[in-house]
Amino acid sequence: MSMPATPHSGFPSRKTPVRRRLFLALTGEYFWFYALLLPSILVLIGVILIPMVFAFQMSLGNTNIVVIGGKGSIQSQWVGFQNYLSLFASPLFWQAFRETVYFWFVSIVIEVTLGIGLAVLMNQKFWGRKVFRLIVFIPWAIPTVVNSMLWGMIFDGDNYGALNDLMLRLHLISTQIVWLNPMPVLTQVPWLSNTLSYLGANTAMNAIIVGDEWKTLPIVAVLVLAGLQTIPHEYYEAARVEGASGWTQFRRVTLPLLGPILTVVLILRTMQLLRAFTMIFNLEQFGLPLLSIQAYQQAFSFGSFGTGSAISFMIGIIALLIAFVYIKQLYKGEM
Amino acid sequence: MRFIHAIKPRRILVYLLVVIVLFWTLGPLYFLIITSLKEYVGTITYPLPWLPRPFTWSNYSVMFSGYSPGSISYRFLHALRNSIVASTATTLINLVLGSSAAYVLSRAPIKGKNAISMLFLASNLLPTVALIIPFYVLTVTYLNGLQLYDTNTLLVIVYTSFSLGLVIWIMRGYFDSIPIELEEAARVDGCGRLKALVRIILPLTAPGLLATGLLTFLTSWDNFILPLVLAPDSSGYNLPFFIYSLNGQYLHLNNQIAAGGLLSSIPPVLIVLFFGKYIVSGLTAGSVKG
Numbered sequence: 032m033s034m035p036a037t038p039h040s041g042f043p044s045r046k047t048p049v050r051r052r053l054f055l056a057l058t059g060e061y062f063w064f065y066a067l068l069l070p071s072i073l074v075l076i077g078v079i080l081i082p083m084v085f086a087f088q089m090s091l092g093n094t095n096i097v098v099i100g101g102k103g104s105i106q107s108q109w110v111g112f113q114n115y116l117s118l119f120a121s122p123l124f125w126q127a128f129r130e131t132v133y134f135w136f137v138s139i140v141i142e143v144t145l146g147i148g149l150a151v152l153m154n155q156k157f158w159g160r161k162v163f164r165l166i167v168f169i170p171w172a173i174p175t176v177v178n179s180m181l182w183g184m185i186f187d188g189d190n191y192g193a194l195n196d197l198m199l200r201l202h203l204i205s206t207q208i209v210w211l212n213p214m215p216v217l218t219q220v221p222w223l224s225n226t227l228s229y230l231g232a233n234t235a236m237n238a239i240i241v242g243d244e245w246k247t248l249p250i251v252a253v254l255v256l257a258g259l260q261t262i263p264h265e266y267y268e269a270a271r272v273e274g275a276s277g278w279t280q281f282r283r284v285t286l287p288l289l290g291p292i293l294t295v296v297l298i299l300r301t302m303q304l305l306r307a308f309t310m311i312f313n314l315e316q317f318g319l320p321l322l323s324i325q326a327y328q329q330a331f332s333f334g335s336f337g338t339g340s341a342i343s344f345m346i347g348i349i350a351l352l353i354a355f356v357y358i359k360q361l362y363k364g365e366m
Numbered sequence: 367m368r369f370i371h372a373i374k375p376r377r378i379l380v381y382l383l384v385v386i387v388l389f390w391t392l393g394p395l396y397f398l399i400i401t402s403l404k405e406y407v408g409t410i411t412y413p414l415p416w417l418p419r420p421f422t423w424s425n426y427s428v429m430f431s432g433y434s435p436g437s438i439s440y441r442f443l444h445a446l447r448n449s450i451v452a453s454t455a456t457t458l459i460n461l462v463l464g465s466s467a468a469y470v471l472s473r474a475p476i477k478g479k480n481a482i483s484m485l486f487l488a489s490n491l492l493p494t495v496a497l498i499i500p501f502y503v504l505t506v507t508y509l510n511g512l513q514l515y516d517t518n519t520l521l522v523i524v525y526t527s528f529s530l531g532l533v534i535w536i537m538r539g540y541f542d543s544i545p546i547e548l549e550e551a552a553r554v555d556g557c558g559r560l561k562a563l564v565r566i567i568l569p570l571t572a573p574g575l576l577a578t579g580l581l582t583f584l585t586s587w588d589n590f591i592l593p594l595v596l597a598p599d600s601s602g603y604n605l606p607f608f609i610y611s612l613n614g615q616y617l618h619l620n621n622q623i624a625a626g627g628l629l630s631s632i633p634p635v636l637i638v639l640f641f642g643k644y645i646v647s648g649l650t651a652g653s654v655k656g
Contacts, residue, residue: 067470068467068482071463071534072467072482075486078527085500085503085504102506105503152383157377157380166388172635172638173631174587174605174609175588175590176590176609177398181624183613184401184623191410245391254649257647309591312594313610323493331502343498347493354491355488
């Protein structure tokens with residue numbers, strides 16, 4: 032991207048000697064630029080970069096933290112990449128990995144299909160549309176912990192759990208189901224059930240996805256709706272003149288023009304799903320060992336900060352890779 | 367007439383879907399509200415009463431029944447205070463630091479400012495889980511002398527670092543949209559750079575400031591994992607952690623959890639109802655323009 036030509040061209044160039052440049056930075060026209068930018072850079076270095084490097088350093092050792100009377104000391108024995116190697120060799124890690132991918136994939140599919148559907152619905156003309164849009168948005172505002180507790184009550188395994196109560200009354204089931212137990216699904220078809228279990232599907236996981244979507248579908252739908260509203264009305268009129276049906280209009284006009292905002296929504300949601308922790312921890316403690324849960328458990332229940340750091344460092348790297356794709360997409364025109 | 371005839375099934379479908387979505391959205395909320403108005407026995411009987419029976423206000427009144435140490439009301443009020451202080455402080459710090467940096471990244475002819483913007487954006491996309499372990503270890507070991515563990519100050523510092531990237535990213539888009547001539551005109555009239563920024567430019571970016579401020583407030587209000595690890599003991603915990611701690615190992619006082627949960631949802635729900643429009647336009651402006 033080219034810089035706009037500045038009216039005050041007293042800015043030091045590369046040829047200016049370092050001391051002169053420093054002098055100009057501190058006294059001249061550009062003092063405020065540096066002064067205003069510096070605090071944020073310091074925050075970035077101090078609270079993001081240094082901890083990230085430190086996590087990597089801890090992951091290369093058998094790291095123990097001993098806290099006595101509020102004073103902690105760190106003991107670390109260098110083991111190289113041993114923590115990573117034993118993680119890659121452990122089936123539990125790969126189970127956690129598959130469960131994380133399952134959680135991500137199913138949530139994304141639901142969000143894209145139902146999210147777009149809900150946005151299209153909110154874009155229709157009907158009586159009370161304004162109020163409807165407000166109501167739909169409410170669940171997004173409910174704090175995640177509250178949402179977790181709420182769905183914990185709904186999926187409660189006793190017969191007074193809200194879902195069990197409703198299904199028992201309607202005679203859909205004869206005894207209560209412990210929804211939040213990680214049981215295999217579709218047990219009538221053994222091979223399918225086994226495959227799904229291998230991929231990370233179980234009743235608890237599916238229940239948590241449902242509860243999570245109650246909170247997150249609204250923001251996806253509202254963002255997509257904002258995208259829908261930027262599509263000029265003339266496009267649809269033109270399509271109608273050409274004789275395109277509603278579905279063809281949607282496929283040929285709406286979807287392509289929603290492209291940019293869908294990419295953004297997809298990648299943002301992917302990042303948020305990677306950090307999903309609160310709901311699973313609240314409802315299952317360590318019962319559903321997604322990667323984030325495992326990192327927490329290794330460090331704070333088992334005390335092996337080396338392994339915990341190794342997992343969290345890998346989560347960080349995956350996130351940065353996705354972030355890189357995202358940023359490239361955003362700056363596509365400029366780079 | 368033919369027109370109406372052709373449109374009708376479609377309208378029926380629309381209303382049908384609207385009703386389904388309303389059930390899906392309001393059903394769980396209704397359940398939370400009636401649970402908060404029940405006595406405990408009403409939450410563990412089958413068949414479950416779908417009206418608040420036996421009715422009581424006590425789940426709410428117990429949250430405001432004085433400040434005697436150790437009581438549930440003490441912990442609620444303490445968590446409420448912590449949440450308000452930490453979220454407000456984070457929001458203000460973020461707005462000051464973030465809009466300053468965004469202004470520079472939008473205006474200054476500094477080499478590599480795009481790279482710096484991208485670094486900030488990437489920092490925002492980094493999951494909390496990836497940094498929680500080093501935060502904890504640094505706080506209790508090397509930085510132990512600062513006595514930050516289990517304090518609101520620590521939470522504010524950490525929240526700030528997690529949302530600063532988003533603020534800078536969105537605000538830069540808003541600054542880019544303001545013509546540079548406006549600022550130059552002010553400076554020709556004798557305004558200093560800082561004065562021009564505060565007097566002329568900032569008021570024009572008010573919608574952006576509002577959107578980013580509210581987003582920051584909402585994310586800090588919602589945070590759970592940071593207090594869980596960094597402030598779980600006695601003084602630094604916030605509302606989500608308080609609600610989590612209501613969930614005992616043997617006794618699930620669902621009615622109390624529901625009441626506390628609804629109380630802690632009031633500020634974010636009000637924000638979304640009144641300012642949701644600004645938040646959405648901030649998010650889409652930031653994400654589409656970059």
